[in-house]
Amino acid sequence: xxxxxxxxxxxxxxxxxxxxxxxxxxxxxxxxxxxxxxxxxxxxxxxxxxxxxxxxxxxxxxxxxxxxxxxxxxxxxxxxxxxxxxxxxxxxxxxxxxxxxxxxxxxxxxxxxxxxxxxxxxxxxxxxxxxxxxxxxxxxxxxxxxxxxxxxxxxxxxxxxxxxxxxxxxxxxxxxxxxxxxxxxxxxxxxxxxxxxxxxxxxxxxxxxxxxxxxxxxxxxxxxxxxxxxxxxxxxxxxxxxxxxxxxxxxxxxxxxxxxxxxxxxxxxxxxxxxxxxxxxxxxxxxxxxxxxxxxxxxxxxxxxxxxxxxxxxxxxxxxxxxxxxxxxxxxxxxxxxxxxxxxxxxxxxxxxxxxxxxxxxxxxxxxxxxxxxxxxxxxxxxxxxxxxxxxxxxxxxxxxxxxxxxxxxxxxxxxxxxxxxxxxxxxxxxxxxxxxxxxxxxxxxxxxxxxxxxxxxxxxxxxxxxxxxxxxxxxxx
Amino acid sequence: xxxxxxxxxxxxxxxxxxxxxxxxxxxxxxxxxxxxxxxxxxxxxxxxxxxxxxxxxxxxxxxxxxxxxxxxxxxxxxxxxxxxxxxxxxxxxxxxxxxxxxxxxxxxxxxxxxxxxxxxxxxxxxxxxxxxxxxxxxxxxxxxxxxxxxxxxxxxxxxxxxxxxxxxxxxxxxxxxxxxxxxxxxxxxxxxxxxxxxxxxxxxxxxxxxxxxxxxxxxxxxxxxxxxxxxxxxxxxxxxxxxxxxxxxxxxxxxxxxxxxxxxxxxxxxxxxxxxxxxxxxxxxxxxxxxxxxxxxxxxxxxxxxxxxxxxxxxxxxxxxxxxxxxxxxxxxxxxxxxxxxxxxxxxxxxxxxxxxxxxxxxxxxxxxxxxxxxxxxxxxxxxxxxxxxxxxxxxxxxxxxxxxxxxxxxxxxxxxxxxxxxxxxxxxxxxxxxxxxxxxxxxxxxxxxxxxxxxxxxxxxxxxxxxxxxxxxxxxx
Numbered sequence: 001x002x003x004x005x006x007x008x009x010x011x012x013x014x015x016x017x018x019x020x021x022x023x024x025x026x027x028x029x030x031x032x033x034x035x036x037x038x039x040x041x042x043x044x045x046x047x048x049x050x051x052x053x054x055x056x057x058x059x060x061x062x063x064x065x066x067x068x069x070x071x072x073x074x075x076x077x078x079x080x081x082x083x084x085x086x087x088x089x090x091x092x093x094x095x096x097x098x099x100x101x102x103x104x105x106x107x108x109x110x111x112x113x114x115x116x117x118x119x120x121x122x123x124x125x126x127x128x129x130x131x132x133x134x135x136x137x138x139x140x141x142x143x144x145x146x147x148x149x150x151x152x153x154x155x156x157x158x159x160x161x162x163x164x165x166x167x168x169x170x171x172x173x174x175x176x177x178x179x180x181x182x183x184x185x186x187x188x189x190x191x192x193x194x195x196x197x198x199x200x201x202x203x204x205x206x207x208x209x210x211x212x213x214x215x216x217x218x219x220x221x222x223x224x225x226x227x228x229x230x231x232x233x234x235x236x237x238x239x240x241x242x243x244x245x246x247x248x249x250x251x252x253x254x255x256x257x258x259x260x261x262x263x264x265x266x267x268x269x270x271x272x273x274x275x276x277x278x279x280x281x282x283x284x285x286x287x288x289x290x291x292x293x294x295x296x297x298x299x300x301x302x303x304x305x306x307x308x309x310x311x312x313x314x315x316x317x318x319x320x321x322x323x324x325x326x327x328x329x330x331x332x333x334x335x336x337x338x339x340x341x342x343x344x345x346x347x348x349x350x351x352x353x354x355x356x357x358x359x360x361x362x363x364x365x366x367x368x369x370x371x372x373x374x375x376x377x378x379x380x381x382x383x384x385x386x387x388x389x390x391x392x393x394x395x396x397x398x399x400x401x402x403x404x405x406x407x408x409x410x411x412x413x414x415x416x417x418x419x420x421x422x423x424x425x426x427x428x429x430x431x432x433x434x435x436x437x438x439x440x441x442x443x444x445x446x447x448x449x450x451x452x453x454x455x456x457x458x459x460x461x462x463x464x465x466x467x468x469x470x471x472x473x474x475x476x477x478x
Numbered sequence: 479x480x481x482x483x484x485x486x487x488x489x490x491x492x493x494x495x496x497x498x499x500x501x502x503x504x505x506x507x508x509x510x511x512x513x514x515x516x517x518x519x520x521x522x523x524x525x526x527x528x529x530x531x532x533x534x535x536x537x538x539x540x541x542x543x544x545x546x547x548x549x550x551x552x553x554x555x556x557x558x559x560x561x562x563x564x565x566x567x568x569x570x571x572x573x574x575x576x577x578x579x580x581x582x583x584x585x586x587x588x589x590x591x592x593x594x595x596x597x598x599x600x601x602x603x604x605x606x607x608x609x610x611x612x613x614x615x616x617x618x619x620x621x622x623x624x625x626x627x628x629x630x631x632x633x634x635x636x637x638x639x640x641x642x643x644x645x646x647x648x649x650x651x652x653x654x655x656x657x658x659x660x661x662x663x664x665x666x667x668x669x670x671x672x673x674x675x676x677x678x679x680x681x682x683x684x685x686x687x688x689x690x691x692x693x694x695x696x697x698x699x700x701x702x703x704x705x706x707x708x709x710x711x712x713x714x715x716x717x718x719x720x721x722x723x724x725x726x727x728x729x730x731x732x733x734x735x736x737x738x739x740x741x742x743x744x745x746x747x748x749x750x751x752x753x754x755x756x757x758x759x760x761x762x763x764x765x766x767x768x769x770x771x772x773x774x775x776x777x778x779x780x781x782x783x784x785x786x787x788x789x790x791x792x793x794x795x796x797x798x799x800x801x802x803x804x805x806x807x808x809x810x811x812x813x814x815x816x817x818x819x820x821x822x823x824x825x826x827x828x829x830x831x832x833x834x835x836x837x838x839x840x841x842x843x844x845x846x847x848x849x850x851x852x853x854x855x856x857x858x859x860x861x862x863x864x865x866x867x868x869x870x871x872x873x874x875x876x877x878x879x880x881x882x883x884x885x886x887x888x889x890x891x892x893x894x895x896x897x898x899x900x901x902x903x904x905x906x907x908x909x910x911x912x913x914x915x916x917x918x919x920x921x922x923x924x925x926x927x928x929x930x931x932x933x934x935x936x937x938x939x940x941x942x943x944x945x946x947x948x949x950x951x952x953x954x955x956x
């Protein structure tokens with residue numbers, strides 16, 4: 001029943017085991033592609049619902065563009081094409097015949113969407129355009145794939161906006177970063193560092209890329225979402241031109257941004273423990289599971305009625321509650337099962353509870369069990385779900401802080417990156433050579449350049465000793 | 479401003495024009511694939527929301543399976559492969575290399591899903607399995623494509639269930655037909671005939687196919703949804719075996735079923751008129767548009783405040799209301815614009831309305847305008863939206879009935895099918911030859927065999943005169 005692998009001992013094996021045992025995903029007959037099973041998909045539906053609401057409230061609208069991108073279109077922005085072509089899957093045959101031009105399965109949709117924007121946008125009245133789509137994308141990974149974190153097909157949303165000025169595009173980027181941060185920190189309870197990517201790590205074709213980076217238990221960073229300022233890099237080759245108020249024709253300023261089912265992987269890694277998943281209450285498809293405990297046959301009916309009543313009461317107050325009244329399993333077996341599946345709160349109802357008009361609540365995150373009066377169950381459950389949500393975030397936040405440090409020297413930095421991992425905060429001169437050297441010697445890359453952070457006091461690049469330009473966070477990454 | 483094409487004169491040209499003008503969809507650089515613009519996608523979101531709720535309430539759960547299907551898997555059920563291979567798009571290159579085995583883009587997901595079911599299902603306790611997925615599918619149409627009705631990529635849901643007995647599978651089919659009927663008739667206001675497909679028209683690989691058929695204004699039928707009883711046709715080649723309560727190993731009984739973005743096309747065709755779209759209130763992204771009417775500058779502010787107040791009041795009562803306060807357009811221009819876009823109800827607020835504490839409501843379906851007291855606006859709007867919903871359905875129902883008749887002879891049937899179109903109810907001996915002859919001479923196929931309908935009195939096949947076996951509905955179709 002218990003997991004064979006411990007999270008602290010072998011994160012990777014634990015991760016795969018917990019995904020299979022909790023039936024989040026399964027491998028499919030297509031190499032590198034997984035099946036999203038009920039629980040994982042239900043978590044994705046929650047994420048989608050939360051993010052979609054925030055996007056709609058800020059004036060974004062959903063649309064759907066074709067899956068296929070003709071090669072000639074993908075080639076229009078050279079850097080973009082170079083960046084994505086190694087990972088493309090190509091359709092070459094359709095309806096029994098060789099196609100005249102091969103079609104890429106979208107790895108991302110800038111090119112197909114912008115070919116339409118150039119047709120739709122005419123004047124300043126048409127701006128801003130703020131569209132989003134929820135869809136599948138394909139990147140033909142040749143590295144080892146890992147469920148949710150790196151698969152050849154995944155689900156995501158991609159936002160694509162056009163603005164009259166660079167300033168407005170910058171505002172949009174701030175807005176989306178704020179929305180993503182809320183989604184990831186407040187709902188998924190995963191703390192992130194926010195900053196800008198270095199040139200070598202930015203999105204292919206972007207002017208610059210902003211990123212939200214989380215820290216995994218093995219000391220590796222994980223990119224949880226990215227927001228690109230595309231500048232006019234795409235509007236020029238795609239000729240997305242508008243007539244401004246001053247009568248002049250100008251190229252639009254663009255942004256694109258996305259988060260994916262990768263977030264589910266981050267959530268599993270960050271919160272889970274040796275017993276299995278821990279799903280933050282706000283995204284949990286089942287927040288509370290009610291389990292009856294009976295010893296004698298004559299108690300059974302009363303207890304089952306009580307369990308059903310509690311479920312009804314919770315559902316009516318908007319708590320996502322479920323019962324497990326299966327006869328063929330013992331309460332102990334069920335406790336383990338629902339702990340494995342990560343349900344944040346358990347309600348136990350036994351004969352003594354019924355006699356005393358009480359129920360027992362057991363927290364998944366701390367294991368704490370308390371007895372509460374039945375009439376205050378809704379209040380207590382809601383309170384406890386909030387506490388669990390908060391505790392998961394704070395625990396992860398503390399870990400992130402513990403795993404972030406300043407190196408005393410270059411050698412010290414390489415040693416930290418190689419051994420313990422985590423984020424190493426350092427100064428950097430801005431040269432790709434220094435960045436490359438760190439990568440070669442430690443496997444770490446610059447994860448982000450935080451905006452407006454003051455220097456660490458050294459004022460020199462930790463690699464070459466020349467004058468530094470940026471504070472950066474190095475880390476190995478997923 | 480007005481449409482160039484009239485619905486009654488050239489349905490096909492009208493359909494294309496209204497879709498473009500109301501910005502529902504646009505052609506894309508990929509032949510046969512369209513872009514779903516905001517309004518069309520928002521209608522799809524409403525359809526999805528309504529259907530998803532009904533499916534979840536009846537114990538179905540959402541999942542997501544890979545886009546790709548290896549050729550060997552698609553080949554496992556011979557009839558299914560034969561049926562779908564002519565329409566497959568094939569990926570042959572991934573990550574820069576030729577693939578060992580080509581991958582079909584799913585035209586439907588039976589094969590990939592059932593390869594997993596055979597792994598997941600062990601015993602009777604695992605049954606029923608009732609999974610659904612919302613996704614994109616690709617069928618490489620070589621016929622002329624038409625937005626929403628026939629495109630190479632479209633969006634749909636596909637449900638896939640496994641049951642211990644044929645009876646349970648039959649119950650599932652009844653349930654889904656009922657759910658689909660509610661979605662299509664009660665929400666999209668499109669009346670349908672429900673029945674079974676003839677052998678030649680059934681889904682490739684099915685034991686039998688049930689269908690919901692709608693009637694378009696040009697007398698052609700449109701298949702609005704299908705529900706397949708797969709029998710054990712897939713469980714045998716895919717070895718989906720369960721140990722039953724009696725200890726015996728048995729093949730599961732399966733169903734699969736889907737509706738697609740085609741429903742949007744049906745909705746446009748059935749309800750639209752020469753002014754543009756008419757969207758049934760239950761699926762309309764915007765149910766009410768409030769338009770201010772001002773003649774003098776000094777009235778403007780009061781009227782705008784009033785318009786805003788009305789919008790707020792409606793939104794608070796759950797009515798999807800919008801305002802159009804643009805200064806650069808006249809009220810008359812706006813009336814036309816929102817009529818074109820199919821918003822079912824318009825609220826007009828002018829200076830006299832404000833003075834008298836009234837507002838004017840204008841119905842999109844009948845053009846009727848009434849003046850109502852401002853304090854009863856919510857009640858009146860809700861009442862009128864219900865009436866519009868009802869009227870659209872009844873109008874379409876009457877048309878369907880008018881377009882359904884019995885033929886007096888074979889020649890009479892062929893004449894009806896060729897000229898006016900519609901459904902012709904007739905008796906049929908069951909032979910594919912008779913079915914084929916009708917198709918060759920009129921272009922019509924058997925759309926459905928209604929369950930339990932009594933004979934038309936003739937008792938002989940309308941084609942060959944031999945003893946008849948079935949009542950059938952012939953029609954040409956989309």
